[in-house]
Amino acid sequence: xxxxxxxxxxxxxxxxxxxxxxxxxxxxxxxxxxxxxxxxxxxxxxxxxxxxxxxxxxxxxxxxxxxxxxxxxxxxxxxxxxxxxxxxxxxxxxxxxxxxxxxxxxxxxxxxxx
Amino acid sequence: xxxxxxxxxxxxxxxxxxxxxxxxxxxxxxxxxxxxxxxxxxxxxxxxxxxxxxxxxxxxxxxxxxxxxxxxxxxxxxxxxxxxxxxxxxxxxxxxxxxxxxxxxxxxx
Numbered sequence: 001x002x003x004x005x006x007x008x009x010x011x012x013x014x015x016x017x018x019x020x021x022x023x024x025x026x027x028x029x030x031x032x033x034x035x036x037x038x039x040x041x042x043x044x045x046x047x048x049x050x051x052x053x054x055x056x057x058x059x060x061x062x063x064x065x066x067x068x069x070x071x072x073x074x075x076x077x078x079x080x081x082x083x084x085x086x087x088x089x090x091x092x093x094x095x096x097x098x099x100x101x102x103x104x105x106x107x108x109x110x111x112x113x114x
Numbered sequence: 115x116x117x118x119x120x121x122x123x124x125x126x127x128x129x130x131x132x133x134x135x136x137x138x139x140x141x142x143x144x145x146x147x148x149x150x151x152x153x154x155x156x157x158x159x160x161x162x163x164x165x166x167x168x169x170x171x172x173x174x175x176x177x178x179x180x181x182x183x184x185x186x187x188x189x190x191x192x193x194x195x196x197x198x199x200x201x202x203x204x205x206x207x208x209x210x211x212x213x214x215x216x217x218x219x220x221x222x223x
Contacts, residue, residue, distance in 0.1 A: 004157070033211070042201055042213035043158065056208050090157050101146075103211065105157025 004106035012112045021076040029095030032074040037088040086113045118202045118214035125220045126192045134187040136202030148203040197221045
């Protein structure tokens with residue numbers, strides 16, 4: 001079992017550009033959540049996808065959008081990048097129906113906005 | 115507003131117990147208390163969770179105050195591999211996880 005995988009590992013963009021990050025959940029998991037972790041801070045919840053729909057959303061602007069595919073993998077898109085979007089973006093998956101007790105996190109994608 | 119507050123850092127000697135405190139005074143009756151830890155360059159890892167009663171698993175114990183406004187993660191015998199940032203988290207009925215700022219645990223050999 002490969003666990004949760006994310007790509008790319010690192011990414012450098014400039015202000016105003018758009019970025020797409022990708023996540024493959026742990027085998028058997030159907031729910032994917034995305035988090036933003038600024039340096040020295042705890043992860044902040046962005047949104048959660050289940051059955052290809054956004055089910056919950058944290059306090060993030062519409063520049064942050066996502067998608068979930070039929071195979072449960074997911075993408076996070078960020079438009080009009082700002083310097084403050086520089087962070088580690090984490091993907092987490094849960095599964096087993098409605099078992100949210102244990103999320104499995106990927107290693108993250110480090111985004112740097114210049 | 116932060117839903118949980120934790121000390122920024124703590125130290126422990128190897129093979130001694132560690133008590134990591136967390137305050138969550140605004141917790142609602144249906145929020146679960148979770149603890150995760152994050153090693154350098156890795157994503158967070160599940161440690162334990164509970165609702166009202168104290169919980170034990172192979173990694174740790176979770177002691178929850180009777181009024182649920184605070185909790186304590188207990189590592190019974192700290193090892194060098196337990197050095198990490200420990201996050202106290204509230205999970206809402208909407209299954210959103212609210213992380214605190216975490217406690218950086220240093221284990222001294």
